[in-house]
Structures are given as C-alpha cells and as structure tokens.
Amino acid sequence: MTSPRWMILVCFSLISVFGTGESLTIIVPEISNEQNSLPAIIAQMSRAIADLNASHKKLLVQQSRSGCNCNPSSLQACYSQRNLANRRLSSCNSQVRSLGAQRSSLLRQVSGLRSQYAAVVKQRDVLQGQLNVFVRYQNYGWKYYRGSFYYFSTSKANWQASRNYCTARGADLVVINDAFENNFTREVKRIAWIGLYRSGSNWRWVDGSYLSSRASYWAPKEPNNSGNREDRGEIWLYNNIENWNDAPWADANYWICEKKV
Numbered sequence: 040m041t042s043p044r045w046m047i048l049v050c051f052s053l054i055s056v057f058g059t060g061e062s063l064t065i066i067v068p069e070i071s072n073e074q075n076s077l078p079a080i081i082a083q084m085s086r087a088i089a090d091l092n093a094s095h096k097k098l099l100v101q102q103s104r105s106g107c108n109c110n111p112s113s114l115q116a117c118y119s120q121r122n123l124a125n126r127r128l129s130s131c132n133s134q135v136r137s138l139g140a141q142r143s144s145l146l147r148q149v150s151g152l153r154s155q156y157a158a159v160v161k162q163r164d165v166l167q168g169q170l171n172v173f174v175r176y177q178n179y180g181w182k183y184y185r186g187s188f189y190y191f192s193t194s195k196a197n198w199q200a201s202r203n204y205c206t207a208r209g210a211d212l213v214v215i216n217d218a219f220e221n222n223f224t225r226e227v228k229r230i231a232w233i234g235l236y237r238s239g240s241n242w243r244w245v246d247g248s249y250l251s252s253r254a255s256y257w258a259p260k261e262p263n264n265s266g267n268r269e270d271r272g273e274i275w276l277y278n279n280i281e282n283w284n285d286a287p288w289a290d291a292n293y294w295i296c297e298k299k300v
C-alpha cells in the first residue's frame with residue numbers, strides 16, 4: 040500500500056480527481072482493485088496535510104514571536120544578536136558584582152561615618168557645655184585663669200556663708216592645686232577664705248581631696264589651731280608665697296570662689 044508505485048498512482052489519481060474531474064477508473068484502469076480504499080487514503084492524506092498546515096502555522100507564529108526569520112542570513116543575524124545579548128548580559132553581571140562590592144564598601148563607610156558623627160555630636164555637646172559655662176561666668180564678671188573662673192568677693196562673710204555664695208552659682212570655694220594658683224589667689228591682697236577645712240587630724244579641700252604636702256602653702260608655724268578653735272583655711276600673709284593660716288570658721292572674711300571649665 041505504501042510503495043512508490045502506489046504513491047504515484049494516488050497522486051496521479053488526486054490530480055485527476057481534483058485537477059481534471061475525470062474518473063480514476065478511466066485514467067488508471069489497472070488499479071481498479073484498489074479503488075475501494077482510495078477515499079480512506081484521501082481522507083488520511085487530507086488529515087496529514089491539515090496537520091502539516093497546522094504545524095506550519097504554529098511554526099510561523101513561533102518564528103514571528105522570536106523575531107527571526109529562518110533563512111540563513113536571518114539566522115546569522117539572530118546568532119549575532121544572541122551573542123551580543125550574551126556579551127551584554129555578561130557585562131551586566133560584572134557590573135552587578137562590582138556594584139555589590141561598592142555597596143558593601145559604602146555600607147562600611149556609612150557605619151564608620153555614623154560612629155564619627157556620634158563622636159562629633161558628643162564633642163559638640165561637651166564644647167557647647169563649656170561655652171555655656173564661659174558665657175555664664177563672663178557675664179558674672181568672674182576672672183578666667185588657667186582653666187577656671189574666679190570670683191574675689193567684695194564683702195565679708197563666715198566660711199560657710201562664703202561657700203554658700205559660691206555653690207549657689209555653680210562653683211565652690213577655691214581649691215589651690217599648685218604654685219600658679221597660689222600666686223594668682225594671693226593677688227586678692229586681702230585675708231580671704233579658701234576651700235580648705237580640717238577633717239579630724241587631716242586637712243581637706245571642698246572637692247573631697249586631701250591637702251598634699253607638695254602643694255601646701257601654710258605660713259610659718261601654721262596651722263596652729265590657735266585657741267583650739269581654728270578649723271578653716273584662709274589666705275593670710277598674702278605678700279608671701281607661704282601665706283595660709285587656720286582660723287575659726289565663724290570669722291568674717293573676704294572669700295574666693297572657683298569654677299573649673
């Protein structure tokens with residue numbers, strides 16, 4: 040049934056039937072034995088042709104979607120486009136990797152800058168606080184010397200009242216830490232309370248520290264606790280480097296306040 044001879048006959052018959060309209064038996068009388076099966080064969084071939092047409096249509100649709108024609112030059116153009124697209128994709132991938140690395144680096148920088156910013160904000164607040172102190176004590180008319188503002192009183196009071204005056208202004212009676220400060224405070228040129236008091240057998244400063252033998256400027260033979268009632272320190276022989284005396288807290292003296300900045 041599927042021999043070439045048979046196929047030729049079928050095609051010839053088809054041409055005869057569809058092309059000329061003449062009867063098959065007239066043109067090819069010798070294959071009359073196969074006449075009965077021809078309609079089935081024709082129907083089968085028609086279906087095959089219909090299937091092929093459908094596949095062809097499908098391929099055309101796919102081709103049009105892909106934007107490529109299937110002739111050799113179009114295919115070559117498609118390959119070139121594919122290769123170009125691949126190169127661009129590869130370049131994009133490198134850029135993505137490079138941008139990823141840059142992003143990580145930038146994130147590290149941002150984190151570093153955040154820490155720096157926090158540190159700068161802290162410094163700014165410290166400086167702002169110091170500036171506020173400066174403005175405040177300048178406005179009080181206090182004198183600035185080596186990191187502190189000083190107030191030299193113009194009236195007299197006992198040791199505690201003198202101290203209260205200072206603490207009410209955010210300061211305290213002066214703590215004399217070294218020779219510079221000793222010389223600066225002697226310039227008061229008056230007997231004046233300082234922030235020194237007896238605590239049992241020790242002398243202490245109002246900041247809680249104990250009097251150091253390396254920075255003590257007692258006048259000769261002082262402190263002597265004269266009359267057994269001298270428990271506070273004062274600038275006394277102010278013309279001398281060693282000028283302090285112990286005196287009763289209730290005495291009325293000038294005083295010196297200090298505010299560290």
Ligand code: 2F8
Binds near residue numbers: 261264265269
């Ligand atoms: O001679 C030193 C002596 O002088 C005065 O007492 C007489 C002082 N008194 C007062 O300042 C109140 C003593 O402290 C001082 O030791």
Ligand code: CA
Binds near residue numbers: 261265269285286
């Ligand atoms: Ca004394």
